[in-house]
Amino acid sequence: MFAIDKIINKYRKDREGLIALLQDISTEYRYLSEEALKRVSEEMEVPLSKLFSLATFYKSFRLTPRGEHEIQVCMGTACHVRGAPRMLENVTQKLNIKPGDTTEDGKYTVETVNCLGTCALGPLLVYDGKYFGKLNRRKIEKLLEGSNDEVE
Numbered sequence: 578m579f580a581i582d583k584i585i586n587k588y589r590k591d592r593e594g595l596i597a598l599l600q601d602i603s604t605e606y607r608y609l610s611e612e613a614l615k616r617v618s619e620e621m622e623v624p625l626s627k628l629f630s631l632a633t634f635y636k637s638f639r640l641t642p643r644g645e646h647e648i649q650v651c652m653g654t655a656c657h658v659r660g661a662p663r664m665l666e667n668v669t670q671k672l673n674i675k676p677g678d679t680t681e682d683g684k685y686t687v688e689t690v691n692c693l694g695t696c697a698l699g700p701l702l703v704y705d706g707k708y709f710g711k712l713n714r715r716k717i718e719k720l721l722e723g724s725n726d727e728v729e
């Protein structure tokens with residue numbers, strides 16, 4: 578049985594649990610695909626339009642595939658003046674994608690975020706939830722090569 582079937586079965590008798598159901602699918606697949614939403618719509622007898630509005634209303638849901646690793650580059654004012662645009666360029670050039678995109682091999686998703694509240698560490702990048710501050714090109718290269726310990 579596919580993971581999605583198990584999840585749907587778990588919530589089959591609980592219409593109130595639609596958001597939890599979507600959360601479980603999102604955790605399992607790292608995003609909500611159109612195919613998954615259609616499946617939920619059919620199985621739970623809920624209009625697809627309702628599922629799309631829930632999926633777009635809650636910021637934690639994504640409708641596009643996420644990479645295995647998530648990178649957020651802070652573009653808040655303090656990080657911006659400390660060179661965040663150049664750092665973002667370094668990251669996107671190295672991965673050959675645009676902000677908001679996922680690499681073709683599904684390894685990385687890069688996006689920009691606003692101030693993360695640790696401005697003194699700027700320019701700042703978050704890699705799989707871990708903060709890496711005072712970035713420069715060398716640190717970014719090491720990070721993307723997997724030498725995470727050296728740049729924290």
Ligand code: FES
Pocket residue numbers: 651652653654655656657691692693694695696697699701
């Ligand atoms: S502006 Fe980047 S952490 Fe505040």
